[in-house]
Amino acid sequence: xxxxxxxxxxxxxxxxxxxxxxxxxxxxxxxxxxxxxxxxxxxxxxxxxxxxxxxxxxxxxxxxxxxxxxxxxxxxxxxxxxxxxxxxxxxxxxxxxxxxxxxxxxxxxxxxxxxxxxxxxxxxxxxxxxxxxxxxxxxxxxxxxxxxxxxxxxxxxxxxxxxxxxxxxxxxxxxxxxxxxxxxxxxxxxxxxxxxxxxxxxxxxxxxxxxxxxxxxxxxxxxxxxxx
Amino acid sequence: xxxxxxxxxxxxxxxxxxxxxxxxxxxxxxxxxxxxxxxxxxxxxxxxxxxxxxxxxxxxxxxxxxxxxxxxxxxxxxxxxxxxxxxxxxxxxxxxxxxxxxxxxxxxxxxxxxxxxxxxxxxxxxxxxxxxxxxxxxxxxxxxxxxxxxxxxxxxxxxxxxxxxxxxxxxxxxxxxxxxxxxxxxxxxxxxxxxxxxxxxxxxxxxxxxxxxxxxxxxxxxxxxxxx
DNA sequence: CGCTTGTGTACTGTATACACTTTGAGGCAG
DNA sequence: CTGCCTCAAAGTGTATACAGTACACAAGCG
Numbered sequence: 001x002x003x004x005x006x007x008x009x010x011x012x013x014x015x016x017x018x019x020x021x022x023x024x025x026x027x028x029x030x031x032x033x034x035x036x037x038x039x040x041x042x043x044x045x046x047x048x049x050x051x052x053x054x055x056x057x058x059x060x061x062x063x064x065x066x067x068x069x070x071x072x073x074x075x076x077x078x079x080x081x082x083x084x085x086x087x088x089x090x091x092x093x094x095x096x097x098x099x100x101x102x103x104x105x106x107x108x109x110x111x112x113x114x115x116x117x118x119x120x121x122x123x124x125x126x127x128x129x130x131x132x133x134x135x136x137x138x139x140x141x142x143x144x145x146x147x148x149x150x151x152x153x154x155x156x157x158x159x160x161x162x163x164x165x166x167x168x169x170x171x172x173x174x175x176x177x178x179x180x181x182x183x184x185x186x187x188x189x190x191x192x193x194x195x196x197x198x199x200x201x202x203x204x205x206x207x208x209x210x211x212x213x214x215x216x217x218x219x220x221x222x223x224x225x226x227x228x
Numbered sequence: 229x230x231x232x233x234x235x236x237x238x239x240x241x242x243x244x245x246x247x248x249x250x251x252x253x254x255x256x257x258x259x260x261x262x263x264x265x266x267x268x269x270x271x272x273x274x275x276x277x278x279x280x281x282x283x284x285x286x287x288x289x290x291x292x293x294x295x296x297x298x299x300x301x302x303x304x305x306x307x308x309x310x311x312x313x314x315x316x317x318x319x320x321x322x323x324x325x326x327x328x329x330x331x332x333x334x335x336x337x338x339x340x341x342x343x344x345x346x347x348x349x350x351x352x353x354x355x356x357x358x359x360x361x362x363x364x365x366x367x368x369x370x371x372x373x374x375x376x377x378x379x380x381x382x383x384x385x386x387x388x389x390x391x392x393x394x395x396x397x398x399x400x401x402x403x404x405x406x407x408x409x410x411x412x413x414x415x416x417x418x419x420x421x422x423x424x425x426x427x428x429x430x431x432x433x434x435x436x437x438x439x440x441x442x443x444x445x446x447x448x449x450x451x452x453x454x455x456x
Numbered sequence: 457c458g459c460t461t462g463t464g465t466a467c468t469g470t471a472t473a474c475a476c477t478t479t480g481a482g483g484c485a486g
Numbered sequence: 487c488t489g490c491c492t493c494a495a496a497g498t499g500t501a502t503a504c505a506g507t508a509c510a511c512a513a514g515c516g
Contacts, residue, residue, distance in 0.1 A: 015300055015499065041468070051501040056468090060285060064292045066382075072243055073468055073507050088382040095383070099323045154294075154316040155323070158386070243469065269498070279471045284498085301477050301498055 016050045017057035023048065024058055028067050028078065029164055031171035035080035039068060066165055079168075083221050086169055090214040093162045094207055097143065100150035100159060102203035105194055108149040113195055116142055120188060125181045132177060135184050142187050146194075146206070173220035186212060244278045245285035251276065252286055256295050256306065257392055259399035263308035267296060294393055307396075311449055314397055318442040321390045322435055325371065328378035328387060330431035333422055336377040341423055344370055348416060353409045360405060363412050370415050374422075374434070401448035407441075414440060 014022075024044075027033060045055045063070035069077050081089070119141055123134035147159040186209040193202035242250075252272075255261060273283045291298035298304050309317070347369055351362030375387040414437040421430035 013300065017499085040466095042466090052468090053500055053502090057285075057288060060288065061292060064289060072241065075467070085382075088380045091380055092382045092386060095323060095327045152316045152319055154313075154320045158320060245469085268496095270496090280498090281470055281472090303497065 016048075016054035017061075020044070020048050020050065020054050021058035021061050024062060025067065025164060028062075029167035029171055033078045035078055035172075037078045038075040039078065040075060065161060067168060081169060083218065086217060086221065087214065089162070089165050089169065090210060090217070093159075093166060094210040094214075096155065096159050096162060097146065097210060098203045098207040100152075100155055101146050101190065101194070101206035102199040103150040103152060103155070104146045105197045105199045105202050107151045108145065108194055112145050112149065113191070116145060116191055120184075120191060123184060125177075125184060132180050135180050135187075138187060139183060142190065146190075169217060173217050176216075179216045182212065182216075183209070244276075244282035245289075248272070248276050248278065248282050249286035249289050252290060253295065253392060256290075257395035257399055261306045263306055263400075265306045266303040267306065268303060293389060295396060309397060311446065314445060314449065315442065317390070317393050317397065318438060318445070321387075321394060322438040322442075324383065324387050324390060325374065325438060326431045326435040328380075328383055329374050329418065329422075329434035330427040331378040331380060331383070332374045333425045333427040333430050335379045336373065336422055340373050340377065341419070344373060344419055344422075348412075348419060351412060353405075353412060360408050363408050363415075366415060367411060370418065374418075397445060401445050404444075407444045410440065410444075411437070 024039075033039075039059065041052045041055050041059065044059075045052045048055065059068060059070060059076045062068045063076070067079055069079055079085075116138070119134065119138040123131050123138045125131045125135070128134075143159075143163075147156045150156060186205065190202060190205045190209060193205050252267075261267075267287065269280045269283050269287065272287075273280045276283065287296060287298060287304045290296045291304070295307055296304050297307055307313075344366070347362065347366040351359050351366045353359045353363070356362075371387075371391075375384045378384060414433065418430060418433045418437060421433050
């Protein structure tokens with residue numbers, strides 16, 4: 001294994017541990033490690049040009065976030081998600097984000113909804129060749145706005161925690177154009193419900209959306225796990 | 229500050245960091261620290277007769293669990309929960325445990341329900357002088373069985389994470405006998421729903437139960453935060 | 457031939473030393 | 487008296503040394 005990860009633009013006042021953590025998260029959620037792969041503290045330390053201390057800190061934090069497994073006196077390994085793990089992860093995400101959507105109808109600003117509409121308009125398939133890019137942007141923003149405007153910072157935090165796990169899973173499966181289009185339609189339904197300030201509907205649409213995303217992921221699932 | 233915390237019965241193969249973590253959690257959720265209190269790495273290390281390394285590990289973990297606040301180059305402080313924080317925490321807990329209750333009706337074993345009935349019978353107020361003790365036991369077991377039998381280990385994990393936060397809050401308010409009796413009634417309604425395998429009802433009863441618990445906590449709330 | 461047992465190696469766990477940051481007290485000028 | 491500067495003290499951040507453990511592999515034994 002001779003992967004090279006270098007520091008990119010990082011916050012100036014972050015500790016080395018934070019920076020290492022952020023870098024490894026990026027590597028994990030962009031699919032640069034395969035499930036079960038071992039993360040050696042010493043080699044990570046030399047890759048980042050820091051000592052083992054910040055690396056250990058980052059690895060413990062990653063373990064608490066569920067991205068790696070940390071057993072005493074064993075090398076830290078990248079988590080291997082079984083089919084069941086993926087289902088469970090998406091189920092928790094569904095519970096959290098559906099609740100957030102229900103709560104968000106109370107607090108979301110008209111301005112934010114208008115901005116989302118603009119993003120949505122730039123992502124109408126197959127209006128342009130890069131509507132897929134726009135849809136990913138719309139996707140990202142819609143989920144972010146809902147989490148941010150649910151009015152519950154703890155809930156927002158939990159959703160954020162799960163986002164990395166979901167990105168980790170998603171980096172291991174291909175998102176088809178067809179799925180993107182389906183997702184776009186679902187996102188529009190969620191946005192509609194928000195605009196109507198209909199909490200129950202927003203909750204139901206978000207719930208259906210995440211269930212549907214899970215189905216698509218499951219179709220590709222054999223790709224998950226250790227790839228020797 | 230001359231608190232003395234010593235190791236109690238601990239798992240033999242746990243690391244020092246794990247043991248320190250466990251000890252501090254116990255101290256926190258049993259109200260031995262007031263909100264905003266500073267946790268000094270050096271003095272904790274000497275109290276536990278270990279070096280700063282395991283202590284730092286424990287403190288970082290506690291921070292990720294929301295029990296302490298960890299700012300760069302600042303002393304770690306015990307979290308101060310505002311009224312809003314308490315509400316938000318209970319709201320997330322409500323979302324998680326209500327969903328778990330809904331799922332648990334599918335998986336919970338008749339045997340477990342029977343055991344819960346037995347516990348419930350030993351906690352009928354005001355049947356005996358120590359029914360309160362029995363009710364606390366029933367409470368603990370009911371919530372544990374539901375989390376364990378929801379069939380989703382990730383969800384169970386999240387509930388576990390929140391349990392410590394809730395215990396932290398609860399250690400700062402008095403649980404009246406009246407509240408215990410009310411809780412007993414609510415617990416019975418949840419158990420009924422489980423026995424009837426009625427998921428929607430179990431979810432609703434659990435949701436109402438946690439909302440009601442929040443109300444009681446809020447009444448005592450001025451006690452929270454720094455106590456000089 | 458297989459099982460056990462020693463032993464080396466490559467890690468992680470812990471302690472400790474040192475560097476850097478923050479903070480507050482005290483002195484000095486205005 | 488007040489505001490600012492300096493500097494020491496106390497704490498955390500990081501590097502590093504050493505201790506302990508698990509695993510692989512080979513030698514010895516049945």
